[in-house]
Amino acid sequence: MERMNETNELEEMRAQMALLKEKLDKEEILTDNLLKQAMTGKMSTINRYKWITLFAALFALTFGNLSWYGIGLPLRFLIGTSILMVVSVVATWIIHAKMDEEDIMNGNLLEVAKNAKKLKMQYITWQRIGWPVIVVWLAWFAYELLSLNHDKEYLVGLLIGCAIGGIIGGIWGHMMNRKVLKTCDDLIKQIEE
Amino acid sequence: MEANEREFAGIVRKHKNTIYTVCYMFSKDEDEVSDLFQEILINLWKGYEKFRGESSLNSWIYKVSLNTCISADRKKKKMGKKVDLSVGSNLYEDTDQDTKQIRQLYSRISKLGVIDRAIVLLWLDNLSYDEIGEIVGISTKNVSVKLVRIREQLKAMKG
Numbered sequence: 001m002e003r004m005n006e007t008n009e010l011e012e013m014r015a016q017m018a019l020l021k022e023k024l025d026k027e028e029i030l031t032d033n034l035l036k037q038a039m040t041g042k043m044s045t046i047n048r049y050k051w052i053t054l055f056a057a058l059f060a061l062t063f064g065n066l067s068w069y070g071i072g073l074p075l076r077f078l079i080g081t082s083i084l085m086v087v088s089v090v091a092t093w094i095i096h097a098k099m100d101e102e103d104i105m106n107g108n109l110l111e112v113a114k115n116a117k118k119l120k121m122q123y124i125t126w127q128r129i130g131w132p133v134i135v136v137w138l139a140w141f142a143y144e145l146l147s148l149n150h151d152k153e154y155l156v157g158l159l160i161g162c163a164i165g166g167i168i169g170g171i172w173g174h175m176m177n178r179k180v181l182k183t184c185d186d187l188i189k190q191i192e193e
Numbered sequence: 194m195e196a197n198e199r200e201f202a203g204i205v206r207k208h209k210n211t212i213y214t215v216c217y218m219f220s221k222d223e224d225e226v227s228d229l230f231q232e233i234l235i236n237l238w239k240g241y242e243k244f245r246g247e248s249s250l251n252s253w254i255y256k257v258s259l260n261t262c263i264s265a266d267r268k269k270k271k272m273g274k275k276v277d278l279s280v281g282s283n284l285y286e287d288t289d290q291d292t293k294q295i296r297q298l299y300s301r302i303s304k305l306g307v308i309d310r311a312i313v314l315l316w317l318d319n320l321s322y323d324e325i326g327e328i329v330g331i332s333t334k335n336v337s338v339k340l341v342r343i344r345e346q347l348k349a350m351k352g
Contacts, residue, residue: 009301009347010317016298017317019291020217020284024210028279029230035202038234108330109308112260187264191307 049180053092057085071158077144084137088130095122113191120184127177138166201241205234208254211318213278215255218302218314219262222285227278233261248327255320256328259311304350309343316340 065078096119107115145159146152205212216229236257244253284295302310308329315325322333331339 010344013298013301013313013347014317016294017214020214020295020298021210023282023284023291023295024213027213027281029209029213030206031279034231034234034278035205038231038238039198039201107260108256108328109259109263109311110330112264183264191263 049176050092050096052176054089057089061085071145072148072150073144077140080140081137084133091126095119095126109191113188116184116187116191120181120188123177123181123184134170138163197241201238204250204254205237208251211251211254212258213280214318215258215262215314217284218299218310219307223280223283229262229265230278232265233258236261249324251320252324252328255315259328263307263311301347301350305343305346309339309346312336312339313343 061082065082068078068081141162142159145155145162148155212230212233213226216226216233220226220229237254240253240257244250248256282292284292284299302313305313311329312325315328320328322336325336326333329336
């Protein structure tokens with residue numbers, strides 16, 4: 001039997017739904033302005049992060065490498081850093097592959113929760129790998145910088161400047177990560193409620 | 194307006210009541226309805242090119258609308274310009290008899306969990322069990338089981 005036995009509550013709710021439709025039929029609701037605005041819409045938090053990572057890496061690859069090359073950091077450091085950035089961007093894009101906005105919206109409700117859980121786990125794994133790699137990279141950077149044949153005071157100043165920049169970048173990255181994880185958590189909680 | 198934009202506008206105009214109903218059932222006030230409606234339109238427009246008609250247009254619109262309402266970050270401040278909906282009546286505040294009835298429907302549905310809310314909404318809109326199952330991601334048999342449980346929940350709420 002496909003249709004369930006209709007109870008009084010559900011019959012009443014169907015009648016109320018008909019009232020709602022009748023009321024909405026009399027309303028314009030959708031204006032041209034609203035449509036125009038929608039067609040120039042913005043990205044979700046999750047999707048935005050993917051693009052920010054790409055642009056940050058592209059900026060660091062060009063501007064960072066040029067300035068580091070300018071102060072005389074060795075080629076092995078530039079190549080190593082470039083590889084790390086490319087790996088970071090590729091990993092971020094792979095992690096987000098199943099969470100593209102169109103896929104989220106076109107999938108069924110339970111599929112969305114499943115993908116959000118997967119994204120969350122991948123993010124946590126990525127963080128566990130990412131932070132030790134960053135610490136090793138920072139130590140390498142400090143070592144290479146202090147090994148340069150420049151005035152020590154200048155190098156220490158440069159290192160402090162880079163450390164401040166790194167801390168600001170690290171805090172920002174951590175906040176972005178937390179935001180994505182929170183978005184996933186809210187989504188999972190809502191669906192599993 | 195280009196041809197695909199005109200086509201899209203025609204589709205959403207035809208289904209505006211469906212979109213509004215989903216927003217209403219998942220919101221707490223008119224402002225939230227307006228924000229969600231706008232977000233659904235954005236998501237529909239983004240997904241429109243990828244929509245290949247594997248499911249019916251109505252099912253697709255329901256999927257995008259429900260997914261948007263469930264996953265929307267309600268605390269997020271809107272970056273873009275806010276455009277209000279053109280709705281004369283306020284379903285949360287008006288006191289006429291019809292609106293009171295509609296509000297009773299809202300009050301019953303909003304007490305359910307999001308998946309149950311989606312199922313009952315689709316059922317009330319006369320979608321088949323197959324369509325409901327496809328949108329929610331559960332089997333047709335499961336839809337039937339869930340509806341029985343929802344009925345019990347509604348009964349318990351009344352009692």
